[in-house]
Amino acid sequence: MLYINCHTYFSLRYGTIKPEELLALAANNGVERFAMTDINNTSACLDIMRVSKAHNIKPVVGVDFRNGADQCFVMLAKNNNGFKEINSYLSGFLHTTSMTIPSRAKYIQDSFTIYPFEIGKDYLLRENEFLGVRPDELNKLKFSSWKNKLGKLVILQTVTFQNRKGYNTHRLLRAIDNNTLLSKLPKEEQAKETDCFIAPEALKELYAEFPQLIENTAGILEACNVSFDFSKTTPKNQRCLTENEATDVELLQKLIKEGLSYRYGDTPDASILERIEKELEIVQKKGFVSYFLINWKILKYARSKGYFYVGRGSGANSIIAYILRITDVDPVELDLYFERFINLYRKNPPDFDIDFSWADRDDIIEFMFREFKYTALITVYNTFKFRASVRELGKVFGLPKAEIDMLTTRKFDVNSLDKLSFLVVKYSTYIEGFPNYLGIHAGGILISEEPIHQYCATFLPPKGFATTQIDMVVAEDIGLYKFDILSQRGLGKIKDTVTIVQQNHPELPPIDIHDMKRFKQDERIKYLLRNAKAIGCFYVESPAMRMLLKKLQVDNYLGLVAASSVIRPGVAKSGMMRAYILRYRYPERRQDAHPVLLDIMPETYGVMVYQEDVIKVAHYFGGLTLGEADMLRRGMSGKFRSRDEFLKVKQQFFDNCKRHGKTYDLTADIWRQIESFAGYAFAKGHSASYAVESYQSLFLKAYFPLEYMVATLNxxxxxxxxxxxxxxxxxxxxxxxxxxxxxxxxxxxxxxTTIYLGFGFLHALETNTITELISARNREGLFTSLDDFLDRVSISVEQLTILIKVNAFRFTGVAKRELLWEAHLKTSKVPVKEHVITLFKSKRVSYEYPDLQTTDLENAFDQIELLGFPLCNPFLLVEKPLEVKLKAKELPKYIDTVVTIEGYLVTTKNTRTSNGKSMQFGTFIDYDGDFIDTVHFPLVAAQYPFRGRGVYNITGKVVVEFDCMTIEVLSMYRKATIEDPRYVDTSIKMRA
Known part of the structure; x- marks a missing residue:
């Protein structure tokens, strides 16, 4: 028990030891206690305490407080209160913009503080404070006054790396952190080479002359005892919304009674009431009443502000959530499996994902921080990826950019690399997966019963909300479950469309965007779904989804719910997407399913489509308990894939199947489907929530397509x-x-029906210019001429040029070139800071210009430069006119025939075949604007690559599968574009 200052790689860009490696290192050397003290960080503390029991180690936790690499002091927690106070103390520094640790620590009663020993420095130590003496300082100690005060001295053998390789890795991390060449890394910015693990007996030998230091160090570690309950039997979130748990239950029952008629009318079926009672009993037993009430409180506030939101995830399986308006999915209508959300066997917490418009989310978060006492965002550990590691280390070694770019591709022969390039690649693999910095989880928020600092320190990112140093997995390990407050632009589109429709069609009644009963029966929506005409619509607009909708010919809500999960990668990877399509369209093919699976999942024809299906198959086919089946599902998600309990469940699945007479081949095939599927699948309630939002956007697209496209753009x-x-x-x-x-x-x-693109789409136009322009127009009326504009708006010639080139002054009737001449003559590069209104306007000098007309072709190239795309048909910009007359609408006449067609590239998708070869999918539009979908198998993809935006000449075989038309490309080239006429002969005209 001699180690009071041990680092993991959570000493960011400093430490090199993984937490599990540190535990193994200690256990292999017979160490039963050591202090886990990362630099200004407590990310690893809880996880190392959880795992330490398997190694028979009792870790001590604390913090190594440093300014950069300069050690100020180490603080160790005597107990849980001391850990909380240390976290609070550290957080005080991490919440400031310029963090500076003082040389003297604050007094914290339930802690020990160790200062690094420095010869000649005057120390006045409190009773809980000590000096840490490094092995190389022992000689200095002999000649200092502290040799007579050994009761205040301890061993300070810092552990930052394991060996020489770790030391080299550490130096590279320090160079990355300091953004400097390795050769220029200052000594003071790196650890000593001796800051490695020294075996206990060897360490005792070093301090043999001062045995009291050994005793003091062991005594301090023995006096520290911090422990946490990792059983998750009791949730650690805010326990009550009201005064106590009893009044919470009363409030929940009251809210259910009030909301029942809103969802099910005044006389709900008995089955509805039975379901409510069943859920209430489980929710109370598991201690999740406050979880529902807190979500209700948040969403009540959202509704009061008129915010759109969607509650999704497995929470949609709950009828209580539906009645409380946390979700808009009726679990009874969809026969949703409540046990997928909460069951008596499930140890992990439930999960609601609440989506808000990206414009509303920050206000919701601010409300939560105001309303609930102990609140924090959750961090994510942003790790070094290979390419990023290569780039960082390439700079550290001083490699030229071209060489770094080559190394990031991994397309090189290692044996042909020079020494420095080899080292870059070698050490990139070492640090790959190391935490690089702490980020913010996309939407996870904790609301704790105890102060957050009971568990970890917090830092303050630019958004200004306290953020934990532990991630969601560690938080769940101790029973702190997150509230997911997410943002998505789809809800913003829906909300904005409703507003735009009211403005553009004031004669129409307000839209009830929540009228799902009407939407499910609407023929226009059914037509859009069947024909995959859903561009811009939430979750159903991608090429893959368009093709799936065509193949399935979905035109109903339940079909879309299934499609929303079938499209996920796992279903396709397992080969079950094709099986589902076949069984969906051709009932006679449903007998292809194994009878047991067909009996378990009749609704999806024996195909696993939802996450619940994993639980059902594991339970009914594999003989697992519900708790084991849910652990299997969670393990497949990737978060716990390496954990021992998951591997035990896998073995149990195979053992049970063998015991019940199922063949190994059948068991292995079912397991393969589970394994390839479960990590990507949606819960059925999650898919149902997505389908609700899809229907809302489809309704708006069907009846108000122009307003919906405007909202989509915005x-x-x-x-x-x-x-x-x-x-x-x-x-x-x-x-x-x-x-x-x-x-x-x-x-x-x-x-x-006229859409005016916003100034915000002009790439180089500054926000200040836009604001001043609009303010002047609103204040004094429309502009009448360029001179009038210049009299009222302070603008530089560069900003004015952007407006003229995009033809924003076309109302004047003056040619763009003439306006550009005027702009350069009448404005300067730097405008006056503030426009001054004068009583008398000075008359601007007028000039006479030759005829300076601008062609449509020049306008198109100006638009490409300023907007990123032309407003004309892109086929008009090719060098040679349309050479092939075939259109997308005519392709059904050429099935199994090789054709040539021209298409403007919309998007591409890279993927790999089952044997790992690269292939691609392409999406184009033809001259008329209709879609062309292409498949590029590996040989063709390699020989005829995509070469950026433009019109392509495509030759390939027309194939059809389940009424979905694609072209299997044989050859392809991009057609040449007309040269930019602004820089060549202006007599060239746009293709007619």
């Missing part, structure tokens, strides 16, 4: 580029106008 699009959504609006008869200084706003707007 919310950052979706799967595709801005260009395609502009194209989609044009396909619905919209007139698309470039930004105009008299009609456009920051965002895109619509008047009737």
């Amino acid at each position: 919310n950052g699009g979706g799967f595709y580029s801005t260009e395609l959504y502009v194209h989609e609006a044009r396909m619905h008869d919209a007139t698309i106008e470039a930004p105009c200084i008299n009609t456009s706003e920051y965002k895109t707007t619509i008047e009737g």
Whole structure:
């Protein structure tokens, strides 16, 4: 018990030992206690305490407080209160913008503080404070006054790495952290080479002359005892929303009674009431009443603010959640399996995922921090990936960029690399997976019964909300379950569309976007689903989803719920997507399923489609208990894949099947389906929640396509580029106008069927310019000329040039080139900081210009430069006119025939065949704007690669599967584009 300062790789960009390696190192050397003290970090403390029991080790926890690499002091927690106080103390520094640790520690009663020994320094130590003497300082100790005060001295053998390789890795991490060449890394920024693990007997030998230091060190470690309950039997989240648990139950029952009629009318079926009673009993037994009430409280606030939200995840399996309006999915209608959400065997906490519009989410988080006392965001450990590691280490070794770029591709012969490049690759593999920095979980928030610092320190990222140093897995290990407050742009699109429709069609009644009963019967929505005309619509617009909808010919809600999970990678990887399509479309093929599986999953024809199906198959086919089956499902998600308990469950699955007479081949095949599927599958309630949002967006697309496209553009699009959504609006008869200084706003707007693109789409136009322009227009009316604009808006010539080139002054009738001349003559590069309104306007000098007309072709290239895409048909920009007259609509006439067609590239998808070879899928539009889908098998993908945006000449075989048309490409080349006419002969005209 001699180690009071041990680091893991959570001493970010400093330590090199993984927590499990540190435990193994200690156990292999007979160490029963050591102090886990990462630098300004407590991320590893809880996890190392959880795992330490398997190694028969009792770790002590604390913090190594440092300014950079300069050690100030080490603090060790005597007990849980001391750990909390140390976390609070550290967090005080981490919540500041410029963290500076003082040389003298704050007094914390339930802790020990160890300062590094320094000869000649005057120390006045409190009773809980000591000096730590390094082995190389023992000679200095002999000549200091402290040799007579040995009761205040302890061993300070810092453990940062295991060996020479670890030391080299440490130095590279320090160079990365200091953004410097390794050769220029200052000595003071790195550890001593001796900061490694020294065996206990060897360490005792070093301090043999001072046995009291050995005794003091062991005494301090013996006096420390921090422990946590990892059984998760009692949730650690806020226990009550009201005064106590009894009044919480009363409130929940009251809310259920009030919400029952809203969801099921005044006379609900007996089955509804039975389901409520069943859920209430389990929720109370598991101690999750407050969890429901806290979610209800948050969403009550959201509704009061008019925020759109979707409750999804396995929480949609709960009728209580449905009645409390946490979710909008009726679990009775969909026969959702409540035990997937909460069951008496399930130790891990339940989980609601609440999606808000990206514009509303921050206010919800602020509300939670105001409303609940002990709240924090959850961190994620952002780790070094191989490519990032290569780039960082390449800079440390001083490699040229071209060489670093080559190494990141992994396309090299290791034996042909020079020494430095070899070292970059070698050490990149060492640090791959090391935590690089602490980030913020996409939506996880903790609301604790005890202060968050009971468990870890917190830091303050730019968003300004306290964030834990432990991730969600560690939090769950101690029974702290997260509230998922997520953001997505789909909800912003829906909310904005409703507003835009009211503005553009004031004569229409308000839209009830929650009228799902109507939406499920709507023929227009059914038509869009069957024909996959869902561009812009939530979750159903991607090429893969469009093809699946065509293959399934889905036109109903339950079919879409299934499709939302079938599309997930696991189903396709297991080969069951094709099986599902066959069985869905051809009832006679349903007998292909194993009778046991068909009996377990009749609704999905014996195919595992939802996460619940894993539980069902594991329980009914594999003979696992519900608790074991849920552990199997969770293990497949990846979070716990390496844990021993999961491997035991896997073995139990095979043993049970063998015991019940199932063949090994059948068992292995079912296991393969589970393994390839479960990590990616949705819970059925999750799919149902997605389908609700899909239906809402489909309704708006069906009845208000132009307004919906405007909202899509203003919310950052979706799967595709801005260009395609502009194209989609044009396909619905919209007139698309470039930004105009008299009609456009920051965002895109619509008047009737005319869409004015917003100034925000102009890449180089500054926000200040947009704000001043709109303010001047709102204040004094429309602009009448360029001179009028210059009199009222302070603007530089560069910013004005952007507006002129995009034709924002077209209302003046003056040619763009003439306006550009005027702009350069009448403005300067640096505008005055503030526009001054004068009583008398000075008359601007007018100039006479030659005829400077601009062609449509020049306008198109200006639009490409400023917007990123042309507003004309892109086929008009090719060097040679349309050479092939075949259109996408005509492809059904050429099934199994090799054809040539021209298409404008929309998007590509890279994937791999079963044997690991690269292949691709392509999505194009033809001259008329209809989609062309292509498949590029490995040989073709290698010989005819995609070469960026443009019009391609595609030759391939037309194939059809389940009514879905694709072209298996044989050859492909991108057609040459007309040269930019702004820099060549202006007599060239746009292709007609």
